[in-house]
Amino acid sequence: xxxxxxxxxxxxxxxxxxxxxxxxxxxxxxxxxxxxxxxxxxxxxxxxxxxxxxxxxxxxxxxxxxxxxxxxxxxxxxxxxxxxxxxxxxxxxxxxxxxxxxxxxxxxxxxxxxxxxxxxxxxxxxxxxxxxxxxxxxxxxxxxxxxxxxxxxxxxxxxxxxxxxxxxxxxxxxxxxxxxxxxxxxxxxxxxxxxxxxxxxxxxxxxxxxxxxxxxxxxxxxxxxxxxxxxxxxxxxxxxxxxxxxxxxxxxxxxxxxxxxxxxxxxxxxxxxxxxxxxxxxxxxxxxxxxxxxxxxxxxxxxxxxxxxxxxxxxxxxxxxxxxxxxxxxxxxxxxxxxxxxxxxxxxxxxxxxxxxxxxxxxxxxxxxxxxxxxxxxxxxxxxxxxxxxxxxxxxxxxxxxxxxxxxxxxxxxxxxxxxxxxxxxxxxxxxxxxxxxxxxxxxxxxxxxxxxxxxxxxxxxxxxxxxxxxxxxxxxxxxxxxxxxxxxxxxxxxxxxxxxxxxxxxxxxxxxxxxxxxxxxxxxxxxxxxxxxxxxxxxxxxxxxxxxxxxxxxxxxxxxxxxxxxxxxxxxxxxxxxxxxxxx
Ligand SMILES: *Cc1c(COP(=O)(O)O)cnc(C)c1O
Numbered sequence: 001x002x003x004x005x006x007x008x009x010x011x012x013x014x015x016x017x018x019x020x021x022x023x024x025x026x027x028x029x030x031x032x033x034x035x036x037x038x039x040x041x042x043x044x045x046x047x048x049x050x051x052x053x054x055x056x057x058x059x060x061x062x063x064x065x066x067x068x069x070x071x072x073x074x075x076x077x078x079x080x081x082x083x084x085x086x087x088x089x090x091x092x093x094x095x096x097x098x099x100x101x102x103x104x105x106x107x108x109x110x111x112x113x114x115x116x117x118x119x120x121x122x123x124x125x126x127x128x129x130x131x132x133x134x135x136x137x138x139x140x141x142x143x144x145x146x147x148x149x150x151x152x153x154x155x156x157x158x159x160x161x162x163x164x165x166x167x168x169x170x171x172x173x174x175x176x177x178x179x180x181x182x183x184x185x186x187x188x189x190x191x192x193x194x195x196x197x198x199x200x201x202x203x204x205x206x207x208x209x210x211x212x213x214x215x216x217x218x219x220x221x222x223x224x225x226x227x228x229x230x231x232x233x234x235x236x237x238x239x240x241x242x243x244x245x246x247x248x249x250x251x252x253x254x255x256x257x258x259x260x261x262x263x264x265x266x267x268x269x270x271x272x273x274x275x276x277x278x279x280x281x282x283x284x285x286x287x288x289x290x291x292x293x294x295x296x297x298x299x300x301x302x303x304x305x306x307x308x309x310x311x312x313x314x315x316x317x318x319x320x321x322x323x324x325x326x327x328x329x330x331x332x333x334x335x336x337x338x339x340x341x342x343x344x345x346x347x348x349x350x351x352x353x354x355x356x357x358x359x360x361x362x363x364x365x366x367x368x369x370x371x372x373x374x375x376x377x378x379x380x381x382x383x384x385x386x387x388x389x390x391x392x393x394x395x396x397x398x399x400x401x402x403x404x405x406x407x408x409x410x411x412x413x414x415x416x417x418x419x420x421x422x423x424x425x426x427x428x429x430x431x432x433x434x435x436x437x438x439x440x441x442x443x444x445x446x447x448x449x450x451x452x453x454x455x456x457x458x459x460x461x462x463x464x465x466x467x468x469x470x471x472x473x474x475x476x477x478x479x480x481x482x483x484x485x486x487x488x489x490x491x492x493x494x495x496x497x498x499x500x501x502x503x504x505x506x507x508x509x510x511x512x513x514x515x516x517x518x519x520x521x522x523x524x525x526x527x528x529x530x531x532x533x534x535x536x537x538x539x540x541x542x543x544x545x546x547x548x549x550x551x552x553x554x555x556x557x558x559x560x561x562x563x564x565x566x567x568x569x570x571x572x573x574x575x576x577x578x579x580x581x582x583x584x585x
Contacts, residue, residue: 344447
């Protein structure tokens with residue numbers, strides 16, 4: 001298979017959303033991984049994807065009328081959508097041999113290039129009953145389960161690539177640190193028959209030249225860290241001795257972010273600001289920034305696909321041409337958006353029974369329900385909101401998002417939205433879509449009129465759903481965090497909530513209400529052509545840039561096959577002065 005022999009890069013991610021039929025993703029990280037691989041396929045990049053099969057998915061969210069969440073397994077059948085592969089690799093975990101097989105999914109690029117994605121699976125009769133469950137639940141189980149999963153992804157993944165004949169792969173991109181145990185497999189390849197405990201700095205350096213790490217969160221509590229005793233029990237003393245040669249294990253913990261940082265030659269955050277925040281968190285390592293994007297064709301609604309195909313035929317092959325949306329007439333933009341809005345409303349009516357009015361403004365907010373995303377900020381002052389509705393015109397709100405089963409605060413947020421919806425019932429229709437997923441993501445980001453985002457700064461590393469909206473001519477009303485710091489041009493691509501300085505939550509709430517009543521609602525109802533200009537600029541300015549075609553090109557130029565020293569363009573003060581770099585060039 002030529003693809004297999006030619007592949008140079010492996011992209012590892014605990015979740016990859018390749019297809020609506022495969023529920024093996026939780027949210028933004030998985031969607032981004034899928035979008036990255038789709039653009040790699042479009043661009044003909046010699047890359048493969050590696051993930052776990054997650055036979056029970058993340059979970060299916062059930063909400064009762066008060067917004068109380070319960071979870072059910074999202075059982076699906078790999079054999080109905082994936083192709084089983086022959087090789088079986090074995091690794092030792094806690095002294096037991098665990099056998100791993102892979103399923104393959106092909107992503108078809110627009111010019112005919114195909115990118116394989118390998119879904120690793122331990123549900124084999126040869127394995128013990130516990131080992132068979134190790135690839136069932138995404139982000140499930142206890143720390144023991146998680147270390148086993150991460151060993152299967154990282155170590156099992158590299159072994160599987162070699163068993164499949166991918167000998168030419170010498171770039172390993174860790175999308176988040178869940179896969180960073182792959183470093184152990186690369187060290188093992190390097191030392192051959194020597195014991196892993198004998199690795200030297202030269203061995204680590206050779207591995208470092210092959211590794212790229214993308215960090216996705218500035219929330220230190222979210223970093224994967226495990227007691228060293230647990231790591232030793234599962235991985236064995238030799239592997240842990242090798243880990244201890246790196247800087248991964250300070251304070252008696254195996255920290256997988258430290259491991260990835262220490263053993264990668266290129267590390268980046270996922271937006272300009274996130275790069276800077278990460279650089280402050282990890283001052284010892286140069287941290288770069290490559291701002292996230294979305295796969296344009298995947299996230300453009302059918303009505304806009306049809307419009308772009310007609311007016312900008314090059315857009316699928318070269319997303320930069322979306323810039324030419326600036327030449328599309330405002331009427332066409334409005335009509336096309338209305339078609340996307342109707343598609344969403346029809347699906348909402350079917351699923352939820354709710355009837356929204358297509359002539360009044362709809363705000364959308366959907367993403368993982370977790371505290372820092374502050375889904376309830378809009379409902380801080382219900383009386384003020386009712387007053388805005390009476391004076392400046394009607395609006396409706398659509399919500400969606402799952403909370404991780406152990407994220408109690410996230411679950412409380414969902415209940416709060418339901419409480420607010422009940423309290424506002426007579427004046428402002430608010431609905432919460434159950435089981436938010438890619439299918440709903442496509443409908444909502446394209447079908448609402450304004451995309452709302454109110455994270456607690458600076459915790460939104462990037463955020464991507466506002467980028468999906470931009471492609472569909474839906475402007476954002478958002479806190480200046482993550483990608484919006486770069487994408488926001490006031491009154492041109494959307495509107496800010498609060499300022500770029502540290503602002504108190506009360507000030508952000510006031511700003512949100514002020515913008516709604518003074519700017520957004522008046523523009524929507526009284527100056528709809530001016531509103532349509534904002535819609536059009538969102539596509540032309542932001543759709544043309546915040547896409548994964550640009551992101552993949554940046555990884556190729558800066559991380560996979562860079563020309564210059566690895567710390568060029570790093571965000572540390574040291575390289576900002578760039579004395580040394582100039583000398584080195
Ligand atoms: C795009 C997407 C996300 C990520 O949204 P953010 O704005 O990055 O938080 C999460 N879930 C689904 C289903 C998505 O499509």
